[in-house]
Amino acid sequence: MSEQAEPRPSGGYRRYRLVVDAVVVVAASALLAALGFGGSWRSFSVVSGDIAPWAPMLTAIPAAVFMLTKRRAPWLSLIGATIVFAIDLLTFGGIGPLLVLLDVLWLAAYQASARGRRGLLWGIGIASAALAGWAILLGETDLPLALVVGAQFGVIFATDYWWAVAMAQANELTELHRQRADDAAAAAERDRAAAVRHEREVMARELHDVVAGHVLAMAIRAEAALSTPPDADADRAALRAIRDAGIDAHAALRSMISVLRRGDGDALSTPSLADLPGILADARRAGLDVAFTSSAVVPPPAVAVEQAIVRVVREALANCARHANGAAVAVALDDGVDGVRVRVVSHGGAPAVSGYASTGWGLSMLRERVTALGGEFRAGPTDRGWVVEAIVPREVVAA
Structure with a gap:
């Protein structure tokens, strides 16, 4: 499957979307910090003691940078966003890096080939298992709760992945139907042109074989009569031959005109x-x-x-x-x-x-x-x- 372009909304937001999205993530992180919501993933943190409410901004701002580069380098941006998210998960537990990772993951899955998508799916599964294992190693979470936490992260990332793949496949199906429609229209046009060309060839053969032959026969008989001394019997015989040829040519022309005007009948002599x-x-x-x-x-x-x-x-x-x-x-x-x-x-x-x-x-x-x-x-x-x-x-x- 070839790479696809990310679908873009219309309006003024389209032109500045990357910048606006990054600013929104940073602003949301700042708002949560101002309201005192920090340390969302403290069970994974290796930092002891209290964490300042504004500390998650230290990872939210660098993470937002990868939202600006995701279109030009989606895989590098995904790697960078994953690293920042891992650092944040082990330290401050902010929400900003998670939002950035989901955004960059969506675009990477949307544009990826079938092989790349399989790799992403394996990566999501391994990362979810690693998160559950890390929670157990820290000793702050029992096994059932650790499995639930790992499953939650798996569901979040898998849903993001599924949404991107579903959108990509829908667009691929739309493009396939459009291409088939274009191919069908092109084939119909070729068939129409071939039919027109065939009809023109048929009419040309009929004109040559019947009408042109009769007309030239008339000229030949007239030329023969004019090139010999006047003879009443021979001249009348020539006139009768010219008349017969003219009648035959007229009948052939009427047959072809009928076919051309009404589309019925058969212009071909047999x-x-x-x-x-x-x-x-x-x-x-x-x-x-x-x-x-x-x-x-x-x-x-x-x-x-x-x-x-x-x-x-x-x-x-x-x-x-x-x-x-x-x-x-x-x-x-x-x-x-x-x-x-x-x-x-x-x-x-x-x-x-x-x-x-x-x-x-x-x-x-x-x-x-x-x-x-x-x-x-x-x-x-x-x-x-x-x-x-x-x-x-x-x-x-x-x-």
Whole structure:
């Protein structure tokens, strides 16, 4: 347990507390001396004869000094106060040194570690037994009375000790609950930030995979129509494709807006292997020469794996349509021992839309999807063109 600061009261007393407490002890000792109350512990005194009423002030004033030093050096002050109290006990028997010792003992016990508190407790027990033994050795007190006297001192010091430890433990418990509350608030804030970041990533992927793809498909079909001689049938087919892409993009946007405004619904599209023929047909209409080969994927993989496979094919074909329109593209889907392998290889072609600048987000998001499922992903140039390849385990494995 770490050291603790002594609790301090508020107001003007707080600033001058040490001085005020010391003055009060000295004033109380002086008042008792003036009233003739002295020699409270005469049964322990080794001084013979009468003791002057003002004699206890000789130990009360030095003892009060340790009240001024208790915060900076609590253990040294405790040792000093104990020595002064022992001297007073064996001589004048005043009340001042006892009050000082109790005050300094309280602070030492309050700030002590668990080991230090055990030492103080042993010290209190040994001191109480020593006081009872000393009273017996002096011959002025019989055994039962000596035991009572020792027990009285033990109760006084033990009560002071218990009060300090109880206060310290209460403060420690309060601090522990405060720290736990702060940790819980920090964890909640981290969870909230993570949830917000996750939602932003989901929306970014959806915008890229669906909306951006449809919008760019519209631009590609328009560019193709503008770059060829006017043809009524071809131009109307291009307009129909642009219309269909616009409707799909609008539907995806409405879905995302619904999620953002009301928090319900699902903004994620859920492609499946059954969508591959349509995706391949769209790529051919966009101007790609697509060849597709596939081995049977039996049994069907997990839904998340199936979606990742379809997204890899769709993003790779979309990149070919943007950057290498007219290219020959080979799409292969194989079911292997290490998982489902999808490979898209292209060569030839030319950019479909002039002035289009790629951000590279599509491939990076594909990599995130695949690796999150425990798979492998690579994309890059080859001798003849470009390759996008992913191996996705059948069952979802956290990366």
